[in-house]
Amino acid sequence: MKNLKYCLSGLALSVAASVSQAAEVEVLHYLTSSGEAAAINVLKEYLGESGHTWKDFAVAGGGGESAMTVLKSRAISGNPPAAAQIKGLDIQEWGDLGFLTDLDGVATAGKWDTLLPPVVSNVMKYDGKYVAVPVNVHRVNWLWANPEPFRKAGLGIPTTWEQFLEVAPKLKEAGVIPLAHGGQAWQDATLFEAVALGVGGPEFYSKAFVDHDEATLKGAEMINVFKTFKKLRDFIDPNASGRDWNIATSMVINGEAAMQIMGDWAKGEFTAAGKKPGVDYVCLAAPDTSGTFTFNIDSFAMFALSDDDASKAQGKLAELVMDPAFQETFNLNKGSIPARMGMNRAPFDSCALASMDAFEASSASGTLVPSMAHGLATTSQVQGAIYDVVTNFFNSDTSAEDAVETLARSVKAAQL
Template sequence: MKKLALSLTAVAFSISAATTHAGEVEVLHWWTSGGEAASINVLKGLMEEEGHTWKDFAVAGGAGESAMTVLKSRAISGNPPASAQIKGPTIQEWGDLGFLTNLDDVAKKGDWDVVLPQVVSNTMKHEGHYVAAPVNVHRVNWLWANPEVFRKSGASIPTTWKQFITEADKIKAAGFTPLAHGGQAWQDATLFEAIALEKGAKFYNSAFIGLSDTTLRSEDMIDVFRTFKKVRGYVDSGFSGRDWNIATSMVINGDAAMQIMGDWAKGEFTAAGKKAGIDYVCYPAPGTSEMFTFNIDSLAMFKVKGEDNQKAQQDLARLILEPEFQETFNLNKGSIPARLNMSREKFDTCAHSSMDSFLASSSTGNLLPSMAHGMAASSMVQGAIYDVVTNYFNDESMTPEVAVDKLARAVKASM
């Protein structure tokens, strides 16, 4: 909150309509990989069928850091886009600053309170009012694997992080890269989060939602960092700066055995013509089969002037929750619909597993917001965790004990 508020101190809250065409929506997002681009083009097509103009504002970058920088710049100039891909606590930050428009009329007509799971609808609201529309629910704690590489290596899919080390040694000895990974802070945090999740929901909640100093400094957290550094030994030397979808292609092409990544990775397999259960397999990240870390992609709506543009914005929100878009988008993206009671007929086994796990974990307390993907904590806290985690991952001399102390201090300073 502090970081966003400080960066927007000088904002003039009068927002000018920068469009000259009636019924235009400018949409800022970072869906730029093959599967993602195909997904967002579905929504663009639906808007054009409604007679509106879609102005695409795509900013590449898997976790949206670059897109958020651009959004802040636009907001400071008094010219934010009509809609932007925002999620988690960041929605609340923008709402607190008075930028977001009320979508309650659209939500009421579409029965959003009925068709959305409560954990999703709560995330879309600011002070009890809808300000954003969810496009999907991602499961983050997935392991994607190439079964042919495992067969050639004589290895088995690991179900614990201890077993991961054993199987990764076999894969490495067979001449393959055990773990496809991209050396970017958000990818490091995604891997770190999956390792921490093995310690259980209580530990995860205490560390990343409660931000407990005791938990952040605990022996369990030291062990998480210790395992994290061991896993670092199973990525290839060219990982630094690699985009997540390039890492996914290593698994697709049989150069690497596994990737720890959210189910947007499945969109890349789909785009490459690969079939779940045949060309690739999906399993919960080691030790996390009973848990579901979620990342909800959403489009928040910013205040705009002009009745035509406001109507286009309302239509955009409505279309996002309609079954046609929810099905087509999520089939392309690899995620599951945010909307309940959707037909499962066209979804594959990985999606069915995700749907089942989402419903089961929501009743057991094991449905958890992803820290790595901006769902659990403020952008300030998330940034502090990113810095410590990625510096540790790349510093061979830093001990787990030192890392834990740095983590606790950084989180405390960012609260």
């Protein structure tokens, strides 16, 4: 086994060389937008500097549905990648199937339990053992706005749904698309959960999307959520069908649209375009959701491998993901905040700092809720059922009353 000289630029690692056989690490992910690609390239470089080779397996599609279809095919055929971008309860499902490997050795050495808040570490574990490593925490309930259309129209950026419904028609009259959106099921669900959190509040949200309480799913408050959600359709342009989320973000960047409701991965697109928060764009909590935080965690689950050298390289990847230098650089590019606690806040911009403060405050107040649209609140089966109801309602003449009845039935059936 030969000695490998490690190039450690940017990483605060204590050892400059290691006795280890170089190995290839295949990573399946769907981080393919410009901001996401810049973020994931950091990890590729760090793994290469450690002496191992990153084999990229990128599957385009912002919600990850296509990537999960490919992953299932690979895993069932007995040829899973070393690591895959998997989130939330899907990690538990893969653990139940016996595909994931135990990372407790790496986690104990790295003191992950002391570095990760419980809301994050609990998601990374299966049967009490680490099987995945988090790269970040996303706040999903953000509103991104280009201030120029508002200035031209003499309007304020809305902070409530009532204000939004007052401002949006005036923006439309001024020739600006009020709300940039992509007509894809996961984007419809992202918008829907922001409405649900704002209209119903965090307790209502948790009863509906975490507990799946039938009375809540088909109650009067949910009817109100669906009615508010449908009103937003009038403020989205007719070409939204099939549009990727980052294309919608670019509409806000260039002033074609005034606002977008999207997780903070959207900020990575503003950053990649050279835009500055508070100058070229504004980040605010989605209407009526100030003081709450809908979280999404990007993570890499590690699959059991038969080759010892590949397993060691896989462990190195997990170690690098938790390194503070990577956590900082990745999240500066991605637009999210580090999963690791105790990070230096100085390099982060005002939007990231607001997200960090909101995460801590929501954790303390009990208003921190997992994202349904992004797989943190429920299983993929229940999530898919909600997707279908929400997107069908948004694009049809179905009444809110009928929609909530269908929602309750669909969620119940998906749990069987």
